[in-house]
Amino acid sequence: MKIALDAMGGDKAPLVNIIGAKDALALYPKIEKIFLVGDEETLKAECAKHQFKDTRVEIIHAPDVVEMHESGAKTLRSKKKSSIAVATELVKQGEADAVVSAGNTGAAVATATLKLRTLKGVERAGIASPMPNEHGVCNLLDAGANPEATAKHLVAYAFMGAIYSKHVMGVKSPVVGLMCNGEENEKGNSLTKETFALLKELEASGKCPFTFKGNVEGHDLFETKLDVALCDGFTGNIILKSCEATAKAMSKWLKLEFKRNPFRVLGAAMSRGVFKAVKQRSSYESYGGSPLLGVNGVCIIAHGGSSALAMQNAIRVAMETVEQSVNPHIEEALAALSE
Amino acid sequence: MKIALDAMGGDKAPLVNIIGAKDALALYPKIEKIFLVGDEETLKAECAKHQFKDTRVEIIHAPDVVEMHESGAKTLRSKKKSSIAVATELVKQGEADAVVSAGNTGAAVATATLKLRTLKGVERAGIASPMPNEHGVCNLLDAGANPEATAKHLVAYAFMGAIYSKHVMGVKSPVVGLMCNGEENEKGNSLTKETFALLKELEASGKCPFTFKGNVEGHDLFETKLDVALCDGFTGNIILKSCEATAKAMSKWLKLEFKRNPFRVLGAAMSRGVFKAVKQRSSYESYGGSPLLGVNGVCIIAHGGSSALAMQNAIRVAMETVEQSVNPHIEEALAALSE
Numbered sequence: 001m002k003i004a005l006d007a008m009g010g011d012k013a014p015l016v017n018i019i020g021a022k023d024a025l026a027l028y029p030k031i032e033k034i035f036l037v038g039d040e041e042t043l044k045a046e047c048a049k050h051q052f053k054d055t056r057v058e059i060i061h062a063p064d065v066v067e068m069h070e071s072g073a074k075t076l077r078s079k080k081k082s083s084i085a086v087a088t089e090l091v092k093q094g095e096a097d098a099v100v101s102a103g104n105t106g107a108a109v110a111t112a113t114l115k116l117r118t119l120k121g122v123e124r125a126g127i128a129s130p131m132p133n134e135h136g137v138c139n140l141l142d143a144g145a146n147p148e149a150t151a152k153h154l155v156a157y158a159f160m161g162a163i164y165s166k167h168v169m170g171v172k173s174p175v176v177g178l179m180c181n182g183e184e185n186e187k188g189n190s191l192t193k194e195t196f197a198l199l200k201e202l203e204a205s206g207k208c209p210f211t212f213k214g215n216v217e218g219h220d221l222f223e224t225k226l227d228v229a230l231c232d233g234f235t236g237n238i239i240l241k242s243c244e245a246t247a248k249a250m251s252k253w254l255k256l257e258f259k260r261n262p263f264r265v266l267g268a269a270m271s272r273g274v275f276k277a278v279k280q281r282s283s284y285e286s287y288g289g290s291p292l293l294g295v296n297g298v299c300i301i302a303h304g305g306s307s308a309l310a311m312q313n314a315i316r317v318a319m320e321t322v323e324q325s326v327n328p329h330i331e332e333a334l335a336a337l338s339e
Numbered sequence: 340m341k342i343a344l345d346a347m348g349g350d351k352a353p354l355v356n357i358i359g360a361k362d363a364l365a366l367y368p369k370i371e372k373i374f375l376v377g378d379e380e381t382l383k384a385e386c387a388k389h390q391f392k393d394t395r396v397e398i399i400h401a402p403d404v405v406e407m408h409e410s411g412a413k414t415l416r417s418k419k420k421s422s423i424a425v426a427t428e429l430v431k432q433g434e435a436d437a438v439v440s441a442g443n444t445g446a447a448v449a450t451a452t453l454k455l456r457t458l459k460g461v462e463r464a465g466i467a468s469p470m471p472n473e474h475g476v477c478n479l480l481d482a483g484a485n486p487e488a489t490a491k492h493l494v495a496y497a498f499m500g501a502i503y504s505k506h507v508m509g510v511k512s513p514v515v516g517l518m519c520n521g522e523e524n525e526k527g528n529s530l531t532k533e534t535f536a537l538l539k540e541l542e543a544s545g546k547c548p549f550t551f552k553g554n555v556e557g558h559d560l561f562e563t564k565l566d567v568a569l570c571d572g573f574t575g576n577i578i579l580k581s582c583e584a585t586a587k588a589m590s591k592w593l594k595l596e597f598k599r600n601p602f603r604v605l606g607a608a609m610s611r612g613v614f615k616a617v618k619q620r621s622s623y624e625s626y627g628g629s630p631l632l633g634v635n636g637v638c639i640i641a642h643g644g645s646s647a648l649a650m651q652n653a654i655r656v657a658m659e660t661v662e663q664s665v666n667p668h669i670e671e672a673l674a675a676l677s678e
Binding site: 189218222249269 | 379405408410463467471483486518519520521523525526528531556557558560561571572573574576577578579580581582583584585586587588589592595596597599602603605606607608609610612613614616617620621
């Protein structure tokens with residue numbers, strides 16, 4: 001197994017990318033090689049600084065860097081030798097099995113779609129972002145690749161998400177819900193109403209490799225047995241960031257309150273493990289990466305603010321996704337759809 | 340000041356509605372009358388049970404009840420004597436200054452729009468839902484009245500939200516942001532891109548009674564000085580419920596962790612005030628009500644799960660909104676827009 005890592009992508013690159021790669025190599029013997037893709041001089045110096053010497057590491061030079069605020073699509077032409085472009089090219093050429101990037105999401109999506117192309121039956125790729133759920137993990141799909149999705153795109157996401165849950169996450173009977181402004185059947189906007197009707201029809205004809213739960217709401221993300229929460233990329237990205245922001249605000253307010261008097265400071269000290277455990281449960285660090293489903297190859301998108309642990313876990317997700325060869329299963333499921 | 344309370348609306352009606360009304364009358368001497376609207380026998384019995392006798396209370400009989408799962412629009416015809424319809428009619432007839440409901444939101448919006456009509460220059464009403472923000476309160480607008488909003492609707496919401504912040508919440512220079520899947524100017528879907536362009540143009544021509552912050556994201560809801568977070572009702576409702584669900588999940592996980600060993604149980608006991616303070620800061624109970632902006636009258640929508648405290652605060656919000664006569668200010672601001 002060979003992984004191409006965009007070593008320049010992310011808010012804390014290349015530091016956390018390199019530490020994450022080092023830790024992943026120590027933990028996962030199945031990884032034969034990690035390509036560190038980025039500015040050669042920078043990466044050599046950073047590796048030396050952290051005593052990262054491993055025969056399984058190869059630095060691949062990529063002189064251009066895509067900044068986080070740049071338009072992803074525009075950089076396809078202007079920065080052909082960017083770390084994300086060169087890393088994705090390694091997958092295209094069959095030299096790597098997967099690409100991992102914590103850089104500009106728009107650039108990663110556009111590059112993967114252009115270089116790897118989409119799978120048969122897929123018009124647009126979607127990001128499946130794992131969220132902590134009482135019954136396992138709920139994949140929010142699409143979390144931001146495709147802000148102008150159609151009902152047909154959402155139906156393909158339902159199939160891809162269910163197959164991913166089944167084959168990579170080991171869920172026997174995946175459940176898919178449609179994110180909506182109410183759980184009643186008649187709720188929604190024109191996009192979700194059309195998607196709802198299509199999925200009900202497909203389910204009735206026995207074509208769905210999942211149970212369709214109908215419309216779902218915020219609380220279902222955490223409390224209901226739900227493997228895929230379906231939405232367009234605009235809505236999904238907003239949900240993801242709003243949940244993350246709420247958790248952060250809650251933590252901040254708790255910390256402020258705990259400092260108000262000595263009793264509380266002591267109480268907090270006695271309960272220190274509590275916050276660590278909740279952070280571990282709720283943080284994206286523990287999940288590490290979101291697969292870009294629908295491209296002909298494995299592309300894992302990591303959070304822009306990724307830590308070394310998040311990078312290590314993103315590499316693990318890449319490894320698992322390659323191992324379970326999810327793409328042939330997706331094509332098979334989508335072929336049944338068009339019969 | 341006279342308030343018409345939908346006494347049958349909400350998950351815990353009529354109990355919390357009646358306790359909320361009792362507490363509001365005790366706290367706010369400006370309220371001359373509260374009409375308790377609903378099934379007369381039920382309300383009489385409930386008032387007797389809670390020793391709620393007050394010359395300022397009048398029970399108005401309304402035999403029909405709109406259930407939470409019903410389609411709001413449909414009940415307009417099928418349940419003409421519902422508590423929400425009769426309560427809104429009191430405002431229409433000038434007998435009450437405001438209507439407050441924790442019942443079916445769709446029914447409240449449809450009834451208020453039909454009976455009270457919209458203000459001059461307003462096509463669709465929107466719900467301004469207050470969220471806790473480090474710099475004050477951020478009004479999420481629209482939080483669910485209008486799931487198929489146009490750019491023109493969103494522009495009107497920006498004006499209405501800014502005027503509400505200014506006149507009811509006392510914000511001198513309101514800031515409006517557009518909820519988006521990224522803060523960069525080019526991000527968004529077709530709706531937000533069109534809205535962005537319209538607001539930039541209006542701001543450049545000096546017609547905005549607010550500062551337009553451009554695109555904003557989840558973290559801005561809590562961390563940035565932001566008085567109005569603009570979105571369509573589909574997105575807004577999902578944001579609101581996702582944030583609420585995250586806060587609930589975090590609390591649940593914290594509670595579970597705090598029970599794991601005796602030290603933590605003791606630590607939690609020493610820090611009890613912490614959680615109460617954070618709950619008070621983050622809960623909708625403390626805000627209590629969301630004004631339906633754009634209708635020709637005052638209509639306050641309370642959370643379906645409202646407690647007595649939430650009902651009391653919803654009545655307070657109704658009182659404040661009437662006092663500041665926000666509607667003439669909205670019409671004035673929107674008139675400037677069409678010049």
